């Protein structure tokens with residue numbers, strides 16, 4: 001195996017699941033979309049189900065099929081809209097789509113009868129995310145449309161929250177308005193004599209900050225991967241542990257003299273005589289080029305700065321002169337004992353989701369089993 005690997009701590013996933021469970025006491029749906037936020041869908045799904053998760057969620061029909069081909073029989077939510085030509089595969093894989101309009105419901109109905117099965121559908125209500133779903137005023141009629149269908153079952157009713165991870169007063173108020181509007185729609189559905197099925201709304205922010213959003217099931221993603229939103233004091237609001245640890249090894253070490261430069265563009269110059277190590281990873285592995293001259297990696301138990309531009313396949317680290325390391329030593333880029341992907345994300349003005357998703361297929365995932 002190559003020197004650069006993403007070590008995935010499935011033991012931490014189990015611990016994070018237990019934390020969420022103790023907190024919410026609700027059934028758990030684990031989003032494994034985008035290859036489980038870059039961690040590997042099948043191993044993560046398997047570990048999540050062993051840890052007691054009830055549901056999984058994916059974004060594409062292909063992702064759902066991958067789970068089925070991997071032998072997973074648990075219920076799988078499909079969070080994004082599938083094309084008409086994908087619906088036969090959706091039905092064959094028994095995925096449970098979110099639906100929020102008549103046309104899509106009709107197409108699902110045709111796919112279900114074509115497959116000769118009853119498809120479990122979740123009504124998606126748009127209470128303010130503005131992505132997919134029906135207006136709350138239409139929830140009752142669409143719920144009834146699904147419930148009365150001969151080939152569909154109303155398995156659940158859901159909404160999604162836009163700013164639940166924020167503690168700003170106006171964001172908290174917006175989330176409460178979303179939840180009020182969701183509760184209103186649920187009342188409407190029930191008043192029509194329809195059972196809304198499993199009611200679910202809570203993403204990471206809502207699991208952390210809005211216990212009124214937990215309903216019958218919670219679906220936090222990034223929290224389970226180990227990144228909690230900050231509390232009022234700026235500290236992580238829950239003690240989850242990041243699953244992903246990106247490691248590599250020093251494959252070349254050399255002395256560099258004061259005044260010499262390192263890497264493309266010569267943006268790094270040795271301020272004094274030092275030792276430079278080369279790591280076999282770069283932006284071709286999904287390590288942002290923005291981190292050149294900026295990020296620090298853990299080498300020989302000490303944080304040491306990257307020196308110069310990050311190349312496609314390699315980058316350099318200023319090891320200093322203390323010689324507390326040797327060739328082939330392991331280095332941690334993020335996670336583990338080093339700053340985690342959430343810290344890297346803040347530096348890059350993005351979110352941890354993007355960091356873990358961006359570490360690409362060239363980087364083998366190595367699993368620490370429970």
Ligand SMILES: *Cc1c(COP(=O)(O)O)cnc(C)c1O
Nearest residue numbers: 031079160203204219220221222
């Ligand atoms: C991705 C997603 C989630 C999980 O979101 P996190 O912010 O990772 O907790 C929950 N629900 C839906 C509909 C999603 O698309």
